[in-house]
Amino acid sequence: MRILGIDTATSTASVALIKNGIVVAEQISEAPNPYSETAIARPKSNHAEILLPLIESLLREAGCGLGDISGFGISIGPGSFTGLRIGLSTLKGLAYGGSIPIVGVSTLLANAARVTDHEGLVCSFLNARKNEVYAALFRKEDDHVLYPMTDEAAAPAKVIVETVASLDGAAPCLFLGDGVVPYGDLIRSYFGGRAKLTTGECYPSVASAVARLSVGRMMGENDNALGVMVPTYLRAPECEMKLRSEVQPIEIPSITLR
Secondary structure, three states, rough: OOOEEEOOOOOEEEEEEEEEEEEEEEEEEOOOOOOOOOOOOOOOOHHHHHHHHHHHHHHHHHHHOOOHHOOEEEEEEEOOHHHHHHHHHHHHHHHHOOOOOEEEHHHHHHHHHHHOOOOOEEEEEEEEOEEEEEEEEEEEEEEEEEOEOOOOOOHHHHHHEEEEEEEEOOOEEEOOOOOOOHHHHHHHHHHHHHHEEEHHHOOOOOHHHHHHHHHHHHHOOOOOOOHHHHOOOOOOOOOOOEEOOOOOOEEEOOOOOO
């Protein structure tokens, strides 16, 4: 089974192809690169111009065509409003044309699922602009299980950081995403040395995580009908993350790089 995953919700567009759980090809937009720890001000990526060329380059690298793809996975949000619309409309066109199933995956979940070298708290932390971040907190027990600890939220960074700190003031936490660039000092003021901050350049792409997370749902009943699939924008009026009273584990398929 070949699954093509794409992400246009984050500031760096990426596409990845997995076959039987193995990443066989991956393409990431090169300019601008928001994964740079020193890149504070960045122009917006033009996902509309680069997405199809990225997919074409990916398929050439993998030596296959759209007819060889078993299914698509896409990061469905939250994230860039324009990027989400571009990604979903592009993938819907490809899916309709080739009668290929498509699965939508939470961008915050896919971002957290990239982590390969950390166990404990992982806060998916994406810059939402307008002085807010998109965030969700997970507990990573081992390489294959993520437990959601909060609802997904769009809120001021201080609200998110205070909420994470209130869960366990002594627990270290990995903050992952481009939100750590403008809000790194804020995080450190609450966590000090207990916080690890990374924009994610040391991990596989969001698209590769999207593809892996799509596999199980692709093999089961697909509840994401193309006609009704819409982005998750998550600009909620209530700027609070609500703690879950019950947490359910999310099985994360293992990833094997070439």
